[in-house]
Amino acid sequence: MSQSIANDCEGKIPLSIEELTKLPGIGRKTANVVLGNAFHIPAGVVVDTHVGRLSFRLGLTKHKDAQKIERDLNEKIPKKHWVDFPHWLIQHGRLVCSARSPKCSECPLLSLYPQKGVEARHRQGTAGAKNASKHRAKQRQSG
Numbered sequence: 001m002s003q004s005i006a007n008d009c010e011g012k013i014p015l016s017i018e019e020l021t022k023l024p025g026i027g028r029k030t031a032n033v034v035l036g037n038a039f040h041i042p043a044g045v046v047v048d049t050h051v052g053r054l055s056f057r058l059g060l061t062k063h064k065d066a067q068k069i070e071r072d073l074n075e076k077i078p079k080k081h082w083v084d085f086p087h088w089l090i091q092h093g094r095l096v097c098s099a100r101s102p103k104c105s106e107c108p109l110l111s112l113y114p115q116k117g118v119e120a121r122h123r124q125g126t127a128g129a130k131n132a133s134k135h136r137a138k139q140r141q142s143g
Helices: 002-008 028-039 049-057 066-076 085-095 125-142
Strands: none
Touching: 028 066, 049 066, 049 085
16 A cells, blocks of 8 residues: 555545545545544545444444445534544544443433444443343243
């Protein structure tokens, strides 16, 4: 990739998604990261696995494909926040909305968004876990 920049781009990093994605090994995610974080050019929302998971969980997209998620987020998130938004989601995922043990009862977004893909025990806190456990026990007894 660096050889291509040196030879084909006169040693300068291209400043568009189209030009960056022509370089070997550079996809949309990397191009968006480079443009947004290095040059402060909001070309699109960066979608990694964490941003994709949280965007789905928060009801911002119904898609699993990164390009479709990016399209949905670009439509819903103001362009001035495209660079920072993925960082906010990743931080929220680390602190509150982890993949395996989300802390929905502590989530400041709880009343604003659905919790798609989150088990009842996480959504409802400890009481939800007890109720879910009782429900599973009843299902085993009846089935």
